[in-house]
Amino acid sequence: MEGVKNSVAPTPSDCLVFDVNGETFEVTEIDPSTTLLEFLRTRTPFKSVKLGCGEGGCGACLVLLSKYNPVLKQIESYTGSSCLTLLCSVNGCSVTTSEGLGNSKDGFHPIHQRFAGFHASQCGFCTPGMCMSLFSALANAEKSHCSQTSPGFSTLTVSEAEKAITGNLCRCTGYRPIADACKSFAADVDLEDLGINAFWQKGDTKEVKVSKLPAYNPQDHTCPYTEVLKDEYKSTRILNVKKYSWYTPVTIEELRNLLHSGIVENGAKIKLVVGNTGDGYYKETEKYDKYIDLRYIPELSVVKKDNSGIEFGAALPISKVIIYLKEESKSNLSSGGDLVFTRIADHMEKIASGFIRNSASLGGNLVMAQRKNFPSDIATILLAVGSSVSMLTGNKQEKITFEEFLYRPPIDPKDVLLGVHIPFLEPTRIHGSVQSNWGLLFETYRAAPRPLGNALPYLNAAFLADICCDKNGILVNHVRLAFGAYGTKHATRARKVEEYLAGKKLSVRVLDEAVKLLKDAVVSEDGTSHPAYRKSLAVSFLFSFLIDLCGGSSKDLNESLLEQAAKSNKDTDTSPMRNPPLLSSAKQVVESSKDYHPVGEPMPKVGAAIQASGEAVYVDDIPSPPNCLHGALICSTKPLVRVKGISFDSKPKPSGVAAVISTKDIPEGGENIGGTAFFGPEPLFAGDIARFAGDVIAFVVADTQMHANFAATTAHVDYDTEGLDPPILTVEEAVKKSSFFDVPPHLCPKEVGDFSKGLAEADHKILSAEINLGSQYYFYMETQTALAIPDEDNSMVVYISIQCPEFAHIAIARCLGIPEHNVRVITRRLGGGFGGKILKAMTVATACALAAHKLRRPVRSYLDRKTDMIIAGGRHPMKITYSVGFKSNGKVTALHLDILINAGISEDVSPFMPHGIITALKKYNWGVLSFDIKLCKTNHSSKSAMRAPGDVQGSFIAEAILERVASMLSMEVDSVRNINFHTYDSLKLFYADAAGDLIEYTLPSIWDKVASSSGFMQNIANIEQFNRSSIWRKRGVSRVPIVYQVSLGKVPAKVSILWDGSIVVEVGGIEMGQGLWTKVKQATAYALSLIQCDGTEDLVEKVRVVQSDTLSLVQGGMTSGSTSSESSCAAVRQCCNILVERLASLKKTLQEKVGSVKWNDLILQAHNHSINLAAHSYFVPEGSTSYLNYGAVVSQVEVNVLTGETTILRTDMIYDCGQSMNPAVDLGQIEGAFVQGLGFFMLEEYLANEDGLMITDSTWTYKIPTLDTIPKQFNVEVLNSGHHQNRILSSKACGEPPLLMAVSVYCATRAAINEARKQLKSWGAVEGTDPTFLLDVPATLPVVKQLCGLNAVEMYLKSRLSHSGS
Ligand SMILES: Cc1cc2nc3c(=O)[nH]c(=O)nc-3n(C[C@H](O)[C@H](O)[C@H](O)COP(=O)(O)OP(=O)(O)OC[C@H]3O[C@@H](n4cnc5c(N)ncnc54)[C@H](O)[C@@H]3O)c2cc1C
């Protein structure tokens, strides 16, 4: 097999040289810990690489790295995460970023154009990274597939296109349109399967569709810098620079000399480095003195094959190991070897994501497992197949078994792993010859929150069995059972089980005994989460591995079964999902309305192409002004403690630190204010007492963001609790201490009827049942960020990524003690907000402004993900206790709720919560509804609004109650929903004026429509049939309605017409991905077109919406509550009406003179006639400002009873958008909200420790949905009900309501679990079979498995044994 031998002598260099988008950079001075991302963002104009996580978990920072391979004489290109790639390691490389593929100046790349046209970019922060993933997939496809394709398409397949982006996170779109943009390049795509786009119309022929897609010709889009590279780097460039302490040995001898030479003497800290991806997990704060790059030592990068097996060099990237294994599996077709290699490769493809595997080395993974107990997948597999490793230990080279390697004490930083040997496996030879009916059985397993990787497993396993078959059954000659990642130091073998199984004929009894032994072997260390679940996974996996071989009576067992088993081609319900399908299909039904043209057109989002190319400017992309400093927050890690002082671990202060800003720095006349909202100001700094874990103690300011972060991370805070009360950390404690916030009377929701009367009418009651709901983190891709620039005359300009610049403006002025006219807050766009960029965005901004004010220098800050997750607050957790009375037919007569909301330390927007909860819960007719809702003040970070705040919980509570009622009555929950549906009269009773007219109550028809469009009744029958025949996979289906009340807000706008007829618009609403600017543009064009002159048809092209500037447009308010787009449109419409009125008489005069009047001429004349062409307006809604939104959804899921994994097979949604202002934008909001809801209900655990400090604080522990977790079939209809003349331009809101629909997935999962529990009961289980169970939110794998029975396998085996006695 061919290796990466380097026969061309490497060229040593003492200067770092590389290209970025064709521009050559020579770097003579650099800290070797500098990442490529840091360099690109601070030292080049290329800002498309975004920092989303800094730990390899999101893909926002992707670049294409190209390198000339002088041996193969070709360019090798691969994507890499620039946040982990060390700059020194790109020596000799060409780096391509998204703006390097194409841009607004040189022309966009077809990838950018298709992302824009398929509506695949909302906030745009993830988009450049997505584009790079796709570009690399296209480039690889062109190289590896030699087949011809039709013009305009790549050789990429649909499946490869989808897989290309499984490692990239997007929090806005819900992924479906991104997948469509990617699939549009695929050779095997069926264009009919692609969703709504700006290229073709429904009904266009295939030829027309192809002709309208932005042209793609692979030859035109190869890496444009190839020639430069070839000429510059004819040989491998290696870097040996004493100045920056980076060494690149090219032989083992050189490495040995380096490790034992002067450079590492005197206790110098060295770091061996390959891909540096390990830093994504460990985020080392330790500083290294020397770096030694292992990638250029040929022995560490070759693959050697001999008779005994294959040796992989330790520095080989995992992606290359996978390629070699796949190739090898094709050639090693005997003895099960092909199976082993195929399985290893398949498993490795679930490690991290493609872009990490491209640089993550095999050796790096194993050293992390050995030295730091990293929960490695590879270690478990290698243990099972009996591998060995070669090492350089001190001066000696040695070869030891992999098991020995693992069990050694952590290896020394100077020990080097050279290679890994995977043996060719052969079945046991008996008496010197292989038995005839022998076989090798090999399988690997992992259970993780995301099926396709980018998530560490709860447990992984790899099993190798050497078996033979005779007439009596299957005999186990030998077996190796390896388990890992379950909370042990490293992967282990279950030796007692292995010993027990060796020599046994497989039977259910033997398996039962093996399972018992296994449960003693797999024990997680103290402190590991879900230990019982992890143990049950071990049992499930062993069971899956062997059960099909324990076939009842021995006469069933024959050679073909053995063969089949050995090849593991089986696809039973116990086999692991090897290559789970991604999206099978998606259908969108949207209707455009022409009434207010161009409002109603599915126009692509404003700025989508520049978002894709990475040219769109976010706050952190604004170049730093000269002398700029960077800040990081130092937060308390304890609740309610006295802060005695801050010190730094290193003395003097860590490098670059300029100041530590705290309360003492608040100027005279200023106040300690870090934010203001509706309910008063909130402090910026904790002062003497930190009230909660996450409270800001100080703001450390340094010369770079890296130095500021480092200083904040290593700051040591002295605490003391003397004389302080214990903190309140639970809602129960808050109740005991009467620690509450008030809800102003006008925000209190209204009760309906008399509870005791309603309860008296009931046939059945459930009293004091409890539900607990946790929090959710926003996970906007762009974390909190601001840039404050002191200006003349004691004024301050602050750029903030914020949903309410006006509030920040006030807070900054008060903090600095300056008049408000001395502050200017500018916000252009947000990289996602979801409610999280209200108060917490002000914290960062006021801190920057205060530091800038004090130091008279610009100060900026971009929070690292961990700090952001600690301070964010997130969704409100709550405890709900309810009592409900109902009739025997399921009709509820009365409901009472006691809700304790954990609001955290301050009010924030919490007083709005009760209203949200109750309005969404009122979607059913409860007969009587009463409640007592308390806002508990606790020592947690203050909880804030998160998309559909309160409503998502209210809607969920309603469903949880009806589910419980249905199970008490043994009724179908769908019937219970039906019987509790509102009539129009009861709707009016519950919602008063917000209910609107009868004609607006579209829910009943939507409810029926979604049943027929999804084939609901047929699905129920199919699922019953499926569940009867499948033991280990159970399906469920659920149909759920939603009602969501919104209120219009006040919004200002200014519309100005310039000399050339172009129009500039300012609005209070902020563009944060929801398409507000696009709708505003359309509304402006519509409203100005009412002047009715020539040239107004394309007026939309003349409109530009510009950033919000609080001095230019005052009273901007807050962008929230789903209605800011429509209110902003109403405001611009008012401005346009004013302008039209001002222009009308001039137009009439001109028309009389010259006949038809052109828009541009009219405007020119208007300027000449001194007509005021700037109009300002403040839209204040009148009358009833509230209305209801409706939707209904059907979801179907499949639950794996063995692992607790839930697969969403299909979702059908119908959502009433009124007359959508832009169906493409609204569809994006609907799908994106649904997927964010999916995260809340199924995946995202936002957990704190006992002090209230968030511990799920990274992409490692917090799992938002990825492409592989959304519905396989995702059908959405944007209903144009057209009944809404009272609404702005007849439209309705859609930003938040569809999030509630994700509860359907939860309910379907509950239905599937119920089937598993019925089955468990049939096996004799008593516990865990009650149908009235509550499924916790989020319904993660451990939660689902727990309810399906952690002991399901044991119960099944017991039942089989009791029936057959075998
Ligand atoms: C987002 C993400 C997700 C991941 N998911 C998974 C997963 O699901 N399963 C899994 O198994 N792994 C996972 N990993 C781990 C990944 O496989 C490792 O980070 C990677 O293999 C390390 O290789 P590297 O070349 O980047 O090592 P580096 O980061 O360069 O080095 C890691 C450590 O090993 C040392 N080292 C490296 N090579 C050698 C050597 N040859 N001899 C001695 N010391 C050496 C280094 O000094 C350092 O201490 C994930 C990583 C990331 C970033």
Ligand code: FES
């Ligand atoms: S920022 Fe690099 S992967 Fe997230």
Ligand code: FES
């Ligand atoms: S568009 Fe993907 S994160 Fe916003």
